[in-house]
Amino acid sequence: MNRLSRDPVALLKAAREGQRLALARLMSLVERGGDEARLLGAETYSHVGGAYTVGMTGAPGSGKSSLTAALASVVRAEEERLAILAIDPSSPFTGGAILGDRVRMQDHVMDDGIYIRSMATRGHLGGLSLATPQAIRVLDALDWPWVLVETVGVGQVEVDIAGAADTTIVVVNPGWGDAVQANKAGLMEVADIFVINKADRKGADDTRRDIQQMLELSSLGEWEPPILMTVATDQVGVDELWREIAAHREYLENCGELKARRIRRIDAELSEIVTRSLENRVVATMDRPETAKLKEQLMRGEIDPYAAAAQLISMAEDDN
Amino acid sequence: MNRLSRDPVALLKAAREGQRLALARLMSLVERGGDEARLLGAETYSHVGGAYTVGMTGAPGSGKSSLTAALASVVRAEEERLAILAIDPSSPFTGGAILGDRVRMQDHVMDDGIYIRSMATRGHLGGLSLATPQAIRVLDALDWPWVLVETVGVGQVEVDIAGAADTTIVVVNPGWGDAVQANKAGLMEVADIFVINKADRKGADDTRRDIQQMLELSSLGEWEPPILMTVATDQVGVDELWREIAAHREYLENCGELKARRIRRIDAELSEIVTRSLENRVVATMDRPETAKLKEQLMRGEIDPYAAAAQLISMAEDDN
Numbered sequence: 001m002n003r004l005s006r007d008p009v010a011l012l013k014a015a016r017e018g019q020r021l022a023l024a025r026l027m028s029l030v031e032r033g034g035d036e037a038r039l040l041g042a043e044t045y046s047h048v049g050g051a052y053t054v055g056m057t058g059a060p061g062s063g064k065s066s067l068t069a070a071l072a073s074v075v076r077a078e079e080e081r082l083a084i085l086a087i088d089p090s091s092p093f094t095g096g097a098i099l100g101d102r103v104r105m106q107d108h109v110m111d112d113g114i115y116i117r118s119m120a121t122r123g124h125l126g127g128l129s130l131a132t133p134q135a136i137r138v139l140d141a142l143d144w145p146w147v148l149v150e151t152v153g154v155g156q157v158e159v160d161i162a163g164a165a166d167t168t169i170v171v172v173n174p175g176w177g178d179a180v181q182a183n184k185a186g187l188m189e190v191a192d193i194f195v196i197n198k199a200d201r202k203g204a205d206d207t208r209r210d211i212q213q214m215l216e217l218s219s220l221g222e223w224e225p226p227i228l229m230t231v232a233t234d235q236v237g238v239d240e241l242w243r244e245i246a247a248h249r250e251y252l253e254n255c256g257e258l259k260a261r262r263i264r265r266i267d268a269e270l271s272e273i274v275t276r277s278l279e280n281r282v283v284a285t286m287d288r289p290e291t292a293k294l295k296e297q298l299m300r301g302e303i304d305p306y307a308a309a310a311q312l313i314s315m316a317e318d319d320n
Numbered sequence: 321m322n323r324l325s326r327d328p329v330a331l332l333k334a335a336r337e338g339q340r341l342a343l344a345r346l347m348s349l350v351e352r353g354g355d356e357a358r359l360l361g362a363e364t365y366s367h368v369g370g371a372y373t374v375g376m377t378g379a380p381g382s383g384k385s386s387l388t389a390a391l392a393s394v395v396r397a398e399e400e401r402l403a404i405l406a407i408d409p410s411s412p413f414t415g416g417a418i419l420g421d422r423v424r425m426q427d428h429v430m431d432d433g434i435y436i437r438s439m440a441t442r443g444h445l446g447g448l449s450l451a452t453p454q455a456i457r458v459l460d461a462l463d464w465p466w467v468l469v470e471t472v473g474v475g476q477v478e479v480d481i482a483g484a485a486d487t488t489i490v491v492v493n494p495g496w497g498d499a500v501q502a503n504k505a506g507l508m509e510v511a512d513i514f515v516i517n518k519a520d521r522k523g524a525d526d527t528r529r530d531i532q533q534m535l536e537l538s539s540l541g542e543w544e545p546p547i548l549m550t551v552a553t554d555q556v557g558v559d560e561l562w563r564e565i566a567a568h569r570e571y572l573e574n575c576g577e578l579k580a581r582r583i584r585r586i587d588a589e590l591s592e593i594v595t596r597s598l599e600n601r602v603v604a605t606m607d608r609p610e611t612a613k614l615k616e617q618l619m620r621g622e623i624d625p626y627a628a629a630a631q632l633i634s635m636a637e638d639d640n
Contacts, residue, residue, distance in 0.1 A: 038626050045624035059380070060501045133625075181380045266618050266625070271602060273629035278598040282591060298586050304365035305453075305586070306358055309593035 008040040047141035055165030066232035083115040083144040087151040163190030174203035179210035199229035328360040367461035375485030386552035403435040403464040483510030494523035499530035519549035
C-alpha cells in the first residue's frame with residue numbers, strides 16, 4: 001500500500017476498486033487544498049447529484065457523534081451505505097484538531113458499507129466551506145449513496161455547511177435554554193428535522209414545547225419540521241429518524257425543492273471560491289513595502305482604515 | 321430627544337456631552353455599516369489607543385454575562401468607567417438576536433460610569449469583525465478608558481474578535497470536558513487569563529488541572545496565563561480577576577507587546593475591509609446574466625467550480 005500513487009487520477013481509480021487508503025489520501029488532498037485538490041475537482045465535478053447529503057448539527061456535547069453512530073447501524077440494517085464527514089472546528093492557531101469523538105464510531109470502522117472521516121482545516125478561515133463540497137463530490141464520484149456531514153453548529157461557517165445539505169438535522173438536549181441557544185446560533189432556520197437527544201433526561205417535553213413555539217413564531221414553508229425524541233446511546237428513536245429523513249427526501253424530490261437547494265449550494269460554493277481567490281491576492285498585497293507604510297500611518301491615526309483599504313485595492317489591481 | 325440629528329458629527333458632539341441616546345444611535349450606525357458608518361470612521365480614526373480593551377469569551381452558559389456584571393461592580397468601586405460590548409451571534413437568516421442576557425446587567429443600567437450595548441450583525445458574514453473595531457474606536461473617541469468585549473467563543477469570528485483585545489479572558493466551567501471543548505474551539509491560544517466560573521460546583525480542581533496540562537503542552541510566551549476561580553453570581557474571585565487584568569496590562573505595556581498587539585489588530589481589520597470590499601464586487605458579478613449561464617453549466621457538470629470562478633473574476637475585472 002505504500003507504493004500508492006499521489007496522483008489524484010490514480011488515487012480515484014484505486015478508491016473505486018475499494019482501496020480505503022486511496023480514499024483517505026483523496027480526502028487529505030481535499031483538506032490541504034491547492035493544485036492537487038484543484039485537479040481532483042476537475043476529475044470529479046461531472047459526478048453531481050447521485051449522493052444524497054444529510055447535515056447534522058448541534059451544540060458541543062449534544063450527542064451528535066452517538067446519534068451518527070446509531071444512525072449508521074440503522075442504515076446498515078437497511079443494507080444501505082453511508083459516508084460520514086465529521087467537521088472539526090480546528091484551532092485557528094495550531095491547526096490541531098482533537099479527534100476523540102472518532103472513538104465512539106469504532107463499531108463501524110471495519111465495515112465496508114460505512115466510511116468515516118474527520119475533516120479539519122489548517123487554519124484557513126472558510127477553508128471548511130470550500131473543502132466540504134469538494135469532499136462530498138469525491139464521495140459522490142465514488143458512488144456513495146448517502147453522505148452525512150456532522151458539524152458543531154456553533155459558528156457561522158459550521159451552520160452554513162450543515163444548512164447546505166439536502167436534509168438538515170438539528171440536535172438539541174432536554175433542559176431549559178437549549179432550544180434558545182440553538183435559535184441564537186441560527187440553527188432553527190436550517191432545521192428540516194429536530195432531534196431532542198438524551199430524551200430520557202428531565203425536561204424533554206419542555207424542550208419540545210420550546211421548539212414548537214419557536215417554529216410557530218417563524219415563517220415556515222410547506223414542510224413542517226418534525227421534532228423527534230432519541231436516546232442515541234440506546235438506539236431509541238433512531239429508526240424513526242431514518243424514516244423521517246426518507247420522508248423529507250421524498251418531499252424535496254416531489255416538490256422540486258431538491259434541485260433548488262442544490263442550485264443554492266453550488267451558488268454559495270462559487271461565491272466562496274471567488275472570494276478566497278480574491279483574498280489570496282489581498283494577502284500578496286499585504287506583504288508589500290507600500291503596505292507597511294500605510295499601516296504605520298494607520299497606527300498614528302493619520303489615515304482611516306477604509307481609505308487605507310481603498311489604496312490597497314487599487315495597488316492589487318495595478319498588478320493585473 | 322427625538323430631534324436628535326442623524327448626522328454622525330452632530331451625534332458625536334451630543335454623545336461627548338453625555339447624551340446616551342446619541343451614543344446608542346452611533347452604535348446602531350456602526351452596526352448598519354454603509355456610508356454613514358464610513359463617515360463616522362473618518363471622524364474617529366485619529367483617536368487611537370486611549371481605550372484599553374478586554375475580551376471575554378467562553379461557551380454559551382458559562383456565565384460570561386454574570387461575570388461581566390460582577391466585574392462592572394468592581395470597576396465602579398474603583399471609580400473607573402467601563403463600556404461593555406456584548407457581541408450576539410445573530411441568526412444568519414433572520415438577523416434577529418435574542419438579547420435576554422441584557423437582563424442580568426440591570427444593576428448597572430442607570431449608572432453613568434457603565435455603558436452596555438449588545439451588537440448584532442444583520443446577516444453579514446464577518447460583519448461583526450468589521451463593526452467591533454469601529455464600535456471600540458467610537459467609545460475610544462468618547463474617552464471611555466475601558467472597553468470590555470464579550471463574545472460567545474464558539475465560532476471563528478467570535479474567537480477572533482475576543483482574541484484581538486488587549487487582554488483576553490477565557491471563561492470555562494467545572495466539569496469534565498469543558499476545557500477540552502474550549503481547546504477545540506481555539507480558545508486556549510487566545511487566553512491571557514483563564515477563569516473557572518461557577519467554581520463552587522464539583523470538578524473545579526479537575527478543570528484547573530486540565531487547563532494547566534494543556535498550557536504545559538502549548539508553547540507559551542513569557543506571560544503565563546493565571547487560572548482564576550470565580551463565582552460571579554456571588555461576586556467571589558472577581559476582585560482578583562480585576563487585579564490580574566491590571567497585571568497583564570502592566571506586563572504588555574512594559575515589554576512593548578501592547579503596541580505589537582495593536583499593530584496586529586489593525587492589520588487584521590485592514591485585511592477584513594479589503595476582503596469585504598472585494599466580496600461586494602463579486603456579489604455584483606453574481607447577478608449578471610452571463611453568471612446564470614455559468615451556473616447552469618455547473619449544475620449539469622459541464623464545468624468545474626474553479627474554472628467557473630476564474631471566469632467570474634475576469635468578468636469582474638473587466639468592469640474596472
